[in-house]
Amino acid sequence: MAEQIVTANRLNDGIVxxxxxxxxxxxxxxxxxxxxxxxxxxxxxxxxxxxxxYQATAVDPYLMDVVRDAEGRLEPTKYRxxxxxxxxxxxxxxxxQVWGPKGHAA
Amino acid sequence: xxxYDEFDRTLVLERARQFRNQVARRQSGExxxxxxxxxxxxxxxxxxxHAYMLRINIPYGTLSSRQMRxxxxxxxxxxxGYGHFTTRQxxxxxxxxxxxxxxxxxxLAEAEMHGIQSSGNCIRNVTAxxxxxxxAEEVEDPRVWSELVRQWSTLHPEFSFLPRKFKIAVTGxxxxxxxxxxxxxxxxxxKNAEGKIGFEIIVGGGLGRTPYIGxxxxxxxxxxxxxxxxxxxxxxxxxxxxxxxKYKARIKILVDDIGIEEYRRQxxxxxxxxxxxxxxxxxxxxxxxxxxxxxxxxxxxxxxDSGYEAKLFEDAEFRAWAKVAITAHRQPGYAIVDISLxxxxxxxGDASADQMDALADLADEYSLSELRVAHxxxxxxxxxxxxxxxxxxQKLKAHDLATANIGLISDVIACxxxxxxxxxxxxxxxxxxxxxxxxxxxxxxxxxxRLHVNISGCINxxxxxHVGHIGILGVDKxxxxxxxxxxxxxADEFAKLGDRVGPAVSYDRVIDAIDVIVNTYLKLRQPGExxxxxxxxxxxxxxxxxxxxxxxxxxx
Numbered sequence: 001m002a003e004q005i006v007t008a009n010r011l012n013d014g015i016v017x018x019x020x021x022x023x024x025x026x027x028x029x030x031x032x033x034x035x036x037x038x039x040x041x042x043x044x045x046x047x048x049x050x051x052x053x054y055q056a057t058a059v060d061p062y063l064m065d066v067v068r069d070a071e072g073r074l075e076p077t078k079y080r081x082x083x084x085x086x087x088x089x090x091x092x093x094x095x096x097q098v099w100g101p102k103g104h105a106a
Numbered sequence: 107x108x109x110y111d112e113f114d115r116t117l118v119l120e121r122a123r124q125f126r127n128q129v130a131r132r133q134s135g136e137x138x139x140x141x142x143x144x145x146x147x148x149x150x151x152x153x154x155x156h157a158y159m160l161r162i163n164i165p166y167g168t169l170s171s172r173q174m175r176x177x178x179x180x181x182x183x184x185x186x187g188y189g190h191f192t193t194r195q196x197x198x199x200x201x202x203x204x205x206x207x208x209x210x211x212x213x214l215a216e217a218e219m220h221g222i223q224s225s226g227n228c229i230r231n232v233t234a235x236x237x238x239x240x241x242a243e244e245v246e247d248p249r250v251w252s253e254l255v256r257q258w259s260t261l262h263p264e265f266s267f268l269p270r271k272f273k274i275a276v277t278g279x280x281x282x283x284x285x286x287x288x289x290x291x292x293x294x295x296x297k298n299a300e301g302k303i304g305f306e307i308i309v310g311g312g313l314g315r316t317p318y319i320g321x322x323x324x325x326x327x328x329x330x331x332x333x334x335x336x337x338x339x340x341x342x343x344x345x346x347x348x349x350x351x352k353y354k355a356r357i358k359i360l361v362d363d364i365g366i367e368e369y370r371r372q373x374x375x376x377x378x379x380x381x382x383x384x385x386x387x388x389x390x391x392x393x394x395x396x397x398x399x400x401x402x403x404x405x406x407x408x409x410x411d412s413g414y415e416a417k418l419f420e421d422a423e424f425r426a427w428a429k430v431a432i433t434a435h436r437q438p439g440y441a442i443v444d445i446s447l448x449x450x451x452x453x454x455g456d457a458s459a460d461q462m463d464a465l466a467d468l469a470d471e472y473s474l475s476e477l478r479v480a481h482x483x484x485x486x487x488x489x490x491x492x493x494x495x496x497x498x499x500q501k502l503k504a505h506d507l508a509t510a511n512i513g514l515i516s517d518v519i520a521c522x523x524x525x526x527x528x529x530x531x532x533x534x535x536x537x538x539x540x541x542x543x544x545x546x547x548x549x550x551x552x553x554x555x556r557l558h559v560n561i562s563g564c565i566n567x568x569x570x571x572h573v574g575h576i577g578i579l580g581v582d583k584x585x586x587x588x589x590x591x592x593x594x595x596x597a598d599e600f601a602k603l604g605d606r607v608g609p610a611v612s613y614d615r616v617i618d619a620i621d622v623i624v625n626t627y628l629k630l631r632q633p634g635e636x637x638x639x640x641x642x643x644x645x646x647x648x649x650x651x652x653x654x655x656x657x658x659x660x661x662x
Contacts, residue, residue, distance in 0.1 A: 014157035
């Protein structure tokens with residue numbers, strides 16, 4: 001079942017970041033704070049992400065759906081978000097995919 | 107080439123300094139993203155999926171070798187070693203950091219380039235026929251008038267907050283290479299019976315969500331009235347364009363809504379107060395601008411170079427390239443050379459910093475230091491001696507810039523799509539790459555002949571899919587990429603919107619679908635008949651039938 005996290009782009013360089021709670025924004029999707037179950041919980045998480053001086057780090061936060069893969073890692077459900085977590089599918093040498101083990105090629 | 111005057115120079119440098127200040131205020135928290143966004147957009151700074159994107163104008167597609175070296179330098183120093191030439195004669199960098207953009211803008215300003223009005227609801231970069239001033243068939247040089255329109259529209263106080271963006275294209279030739287009928291305003295320079303220059307003014311064309319072919323508002327507007335009449339057209343739009351609904355805010359909707367006759371009546375009425383006023387174009391000003399575009403120092407050469415002709419005879423590979431890459435020049439003994447940025451399997455419109463530097467060197471050596479950018483996402487060396495063509499071709503080959511596919515099926519126009527763009531609903535580049543690999547054989551491509559394929563990754567139609575001979579539109583169907591295919595569109599002087607051949611097909615089947623269309627054409631064409639002519643002769647029927655027979659919308 002899909003769960004939700006909050007994502008945005010980092011102000012200084014535009015790279016994709018995720019809300020990790022406590023006003024922290026992280027580049028690794030697996031450190032993202034998962035929305036607790038319950039009605040309106042997503043909106044509450046988004047509201048929390050949008051507090052304090054979030055604007056100094058994160059541009060235009062929004063909710064996105066994730067599921068866990070076989071190894072328990074978080075994976076976006078939508079193709080667009082998959083591309084955001086990895087980088088361009090046509091330039092495997094660029095973007096986040098060169099940082100970690102799971103690229104488009106996988 | 108046009109050189110900045112003091113006014114232009116001051117403006118661009120000031121803008122770069124202002125932007126440095128705006129970025130600092132955004133970083134310090136003094137202004138919010140909502141306040142900053144319109145400021146960055148007015149300087150061509152977008153936020154895409156993975157990073158910021160910086161769009162730089164190349165007005166009417168004209169570049170000096172020096173400017174090309176600056177573009178290469180920016181790609182190498184501030185980006186990831188490449189740039190993307192767009193369908194509006196701009197270049198986009200996909201990875202600049204916000205912190206470095208003010209410095210990039212200063213570097214570009216030194217080479218008389220900028221991103222001002224490359225975004226936002228204003229009059230965008232004026233585009234023009236990439237062969238302006240050099241092509242044999244030309245009636246009038248579109249660069250002169252594009253520059254005049256650029257000066258008029260730059261920071262125009264009344265038109266800085268239009269209902270929506272506004273795009274103007276200019277041609278001065280009978281063959282339209284600037285797609286003037288699918289712009290907000292298209293200008294076609296021509297001569298009247300007395301030999302006087304004037305413009306056919308076409309309004310309300312556009313693609314995107316609701317595509318329209320533009321309608322002629324004036325058959326022949328004498329050149330001195332061009333700016334005052336444009337001002338009148340823009341005023342009517344500024345007043346009545348639908349500011350309440352982004353999707354209905356372009357001028358095409360207004361023109362369609364009230365009709366071209368009524369639009370003309372209102373524009374004419376507005377023009378009453380403007381005609382013969384301050385916007386009348388003085389002949390001296392036209393001549394001043396024209397002087398910047400004076401022909402370079404051509405040599406006096408025979409019309410046909412025997413060495414070149416011998417090479418055409420001897421070398422089949424060179425001949426295949428020359429057949430599609432070379433266009434007749436107005437100066438005897440010279441040629442216009444199209445350079446394909448569509449290597450087989452490559453990313454349409456991308457050029458590496460090394461390729462840009464190589465092209466700047468080749469422009470210095472062979473093209474009187476000048477280059478052009480075509481809206482087909484290719485480049486042009488506009489001033490090459492026929493006697494240099496063989497040597498040039500060999501050097502282009504060494505830089506993977508001599509693919510003999512200009513105007514052929516693998517010369518695909520593709521937007522960045524979902525690999526980069528925040529608006530996209532599907533990928534376009536990998537579809538272009540697969541298509542290009544599928545039809546990799548140049549022999550096969552030359553047999554198929556002229557065939558324009560345009561692939562957009564969303565309804566906004568940056569790749570002009572509605573006017574592709576084959577148009578492909580990527581859509582999202584429950585999280586999966588699907589592609590709607592149209593045929594019979596064209597962007598030239600006979601502009602027409604394509605028709606759907608069948609239901610949308612999956613990412614996996616899209617190449618099969620193109621194959622069916624191409625094979626249907628090959629089966630039904632008459633000797634020497636081009637794809638678009640076959641579609642126009644037979645209609646869409648046989649293609650629809652072939653499409654349906656293959657069950658292309660079923661799972662693979």
